Amino acid sequence: MTIARYAEKLRVPICIVLVMGSWQLIYVLGMVPAKYFPSIFAIAVAFWQMLTDGAVISAWATTFLRALIGLVGAALLGIALAIISDLSPVMARGIRYVSDVLQPIPPAAFVPMAVFMLGLGPKLYAFVIILVTVWPPYLNGVSGLASVGAVQLNTGRMFGLTNWGLLWRVKLPAAMPEVFAGIRYAATISLIAVIVSEMLAGRDGIGFMIFKKAFALRTAEVFGLMFLVGFNGVLLNGLVNLLRRGVTGWHIRMMERHE
């Protein structure tokens, strides 16, 4: 029983030790050639060397900024589409048709065609990221706006809100928690879209760099870069959560209370 409690408290370090230990064990036993499976020490060294060399930092910043800008654009566009859908049932249906057709297409499929139309610059990234990232905020926005309670709407109308006022002061705040759930999912997708586009467009960013290092058989550096990609995800998620706490902090505290 006490062992279980210690394990519960120390689960993060235990997990790290377990992962690193089994990693190192595989390395020491030579189950996989060291060329493909460097020791943790080698990865750390390679990672550190890449950090001190400026190229990685700038690639990291490029990738992160692309994902961030794409996410912001997709979130704003998604909310706008949700609002339009809320105002007109015909537009709602029309946008739903478009989303049904476009949503299943993976970002990678767009890249080769879009390269010719948009070049290799920021336009390409904006197009691809927004096209695949816009749907979760849009879909959640539509369902959030539709599920605002009749009593809340009547309350707003009773105190003289017009339709626009209702949308702005009652419906949008009430729908925000659901929209943010969509944005959190969108953050994951936007990072995937950036990495894939960079791999395919083949010019800059971490996605491209991972491929370059893999072809050069610099395995330790590939692992280091993957760590950096994961870090991007954590960072992006952190930013979204920060904003979410600011905008819908009431909802988070309300849910914590109801548990």
Next chain:
Amino acid sequence: MTGILTASSVGKSYGTGTARMAIIDGLELSIAKGEFVSLVGPSGCGKTTLLMCLSGLLTPSVGEVRFKGQTVSAPPIGLSVVFQDYSRSLLPWKTNLDNVLFGMRRLSMAAADKKARAAEIIAAVGLSGFENHHPWQVSGGMQQRVAIARGIASQSELLLLDEPLAAVDAQTRADMQDLLLDLAKRFNQTCVLVTHDVEEAVYMADRVLVLGPRPTRVVREIVVDLPKPRDQIATREAPAFLHARHEVMALIRGMRAGQNLS
């Protein structure tokens, strides 16, 4: 006599042709300024629809509702509804104070004056110290008081109360009844209370209007001849109270028996 709120030959129905469903038909009522009127009726008679029509949140299919002589087509200033589902009528992203201020948004007053007034009303409903809490951080009875405070704060003269105490426990309920009567007097509110509870209807009101089964209209008016302020013990034992209660209850039970037979 023309009251502060009148309804003349009001009808409300949904659908057309064979699918037409009449909820209200030929309803007449008049509420005088300063009165406390209870509306009671058998379950499912359309009380809530009626309240929506009186408040301007719904437009009657025929007839008209007038508030202070003006035809009601949208919720007018000076009239506010306290909803049955109070916890959902409060905006959860606003604090209690901000919810009360939300009720004052149409008033032309300086922001500081609004705040002072809101604080005064919050104190009157006994919620001082909870201004900066969110509705979901306080009990159900307190949420209901926030909703009432918000109604009064909107410079209301007429409160439409839609079963405001249906969801609170019996003891809180008695306290809330007295609080409501006290608030009505203190802030000069004319009140229309919709309730299921015949005892509550009689206890609170100067007049009880009994509604018929659907499509509903007022079938009987009973004047409650009891002194004010009311008292939870003495009033409920007074012969006039028992007499009024008997009359209302007999009427409603009669309607329900009729419904069951048909």
Next chain:
Amino acid sequence: MKRETRIALLGLLVPLAIVVLWQIAALMQKTPLFPGPGKVVLAIWANYPVILRELGITLLRAAMGFAIAAITMIPLGIFLGRIRLIGRVLEPLMDMLATLPPPAIIPLVMLFAGTGDWAKIVIIAYAAAVPLLMNTYEASHTIHPMLSKVARSLHLSRLETMRLIDWPSSLPMIATGARLAIASSLLVSVTSEMLLSTNGIGTYLQRSQENFRIDAGLAGIAFISLAGVLINAGVFRLEKRWLFWHYRDQRQSE
């Protein structure tokens, strides 16, 4: 009902307007690198046998990867959810893997396993594994305590509890994970084909680009979209059939 059909028909004007605008833009550009919808329709007619064959290869690989992930990860998720200690200790590892975009492992697997069929299936299986494992684990360790009490009062063994209680009551969340996993496997399947070109729809898209046949590439994309729509519709129907009790339950609690 009549209003519904009118909305459905009028709604079609939105995609129609997009198609018309696209056609006008294409006519103004006058370059084969910006084909309009008309050209794409012609390309669909000319290329559909090739596209269908390549898409079939892609979908088959995606299905194999997904199946491997489902067979291993759903039992593992239930197991980790039930044996709390191991689950809790491995949670940070699962969280870490979840933050890594699946396509990022493509270069790595290429190093280990080359560019053949199995390399791609491994990548797809990994991509599908993460959402399946996360959702199953989450579902199985948040099962209502009441159900665990029922299991104990019926003297079910641990294995029986997992099979008879945990698995069915986790199904709604597993279904959510499966939907994410299907999208993820399709994504990674196409991406891996574009990067490690051999065959499949991804390679087809890549070749179209290299031959400057943008119209043919867009025709391929149209078929990917169609496949996605059909798969989603199929999954939706299965969910309705198997999880009717969950939906009914939810409706009542509202």
